[in-house]
Amino acid sequence: MGGYSGQIPDTLGRRLDWQEAAVCGMDPELFFDKDRQHEARTACVTRCPVRPACLAQIKETEQGEHRAHRSGVIAGLTSSERWRFDPTAHSKSDRPVLTVEDGTPCGSYHALVRHLWLGEHVDPKCWSAELARNRLRFVDRHVRRPGPAVVDEPDGPAAREPVAQPPRRPTPPNPGRTPKERHVYQLWTRGLTDLSVARRADLSTLAVRRIREALGLVPNTEPNEGM
Incomplete structure (x- = not known):
């Protein structure tokens, strides 16, 4: 042995x-x-x-x-x-x-x-802002609007100072195209978890997750029912 x-x-x-x-x-x-x-x-x-x-x-x-x-x-x-x-x-x-x-x-x-x-x-607030910044970068890169391009990160001594740009309304994050997607998006912006959204929208948690991921939204980890 x-x-x-x-x-x-x-x-x-x-x-x-x-x-x-x-x-x-x-x-x-x-x-x-x-x-x-x-x-x-x-x-x-x-x-x-x-x-x-x-x-x-x-x-x-x-x-x-x-x-x-x-x-x-x-x-x-x-x-x-x-x-x-x-x-x-x-x-x-x-x-x-x-x-x-x-x-x-x-x-x-x-x-x-x-x-x-x-x-x-x-x-949600930080991720919504990231989605909006990415849409502006896409417009500056492909539509070639006049004015300074929106960069990925602040740079230089005035990194936290607002950059002067021609008046332009930022594109909001994608709220969805269908009533179901818009409902999920609205509940997500209130800080609700997938489970809480599913209960309020009368959907399965799997359906909520798929809609959220299709809209490019990060999952909320803590329910905020009071908002």
């Missing part, structure tokens, strides 16, 4: 086993395409079941790294955003640092990336 070998059995979970469930494994090129950063961010935030583990891993592996050594959208953050949030990173002289202590209210770019860097739930 053979004695105990002292080796760890192969069935024991390994440290990076969670990577097999990461959404980026389905389409790796998406997350390194600079023209599809919003699409990649949406996939991370709305569909990836292991984003917390991914965020912790990338913070550890990239700590102190130069900007040139980072790439892609990971855990919902671009390489530039991760670099600017890292207080130990090198060569920040050409761009202002992002800090978690900043009190910028929800609905702003800074509030959105702060939520993502801290691994927090992205509230």
